Amino acid sequence: MNHNYLIPANSKKSMLILGFFTPIDLIIFGVGCTVTLSLLFLFNNKVEMGTLLLILSPALLSAFLVMPVPNYHNVLQLLTNIFLFVFGRKRLYWKGWCINDGKE
Secondary structure, three states: OOOOOOOOOOOOHHHOEOOOEOHHHHHHHHHHHHHHHHHHHHOOOOOOHHHHHHHHHHHHHHHHHOOOEOOEOOHHHHHHHHHHHHHOOOOOOOOOOOOOOOOO
């Protein structure tokens, strides 16, 4: 029996919504857009340029986090991997091949 398996390169992408998004990505983007829309309705026509930027910031931030980047499905996943690499590593101490620590 010949066990030659062919796994397509995009098999992981088929598990994502529209090939890019996980459900939590859509929730993050939806919450950001909802907060932005509610702020737009709250501040109606009394908006200056600086205030408009603050009102749009939840949608812009959530769109930045779920934006696809190469080799990761989005920026949020990239930031998570960087955080885990920097703060989640275990400290391993090298003792060498042969060690005499008093035990036989």
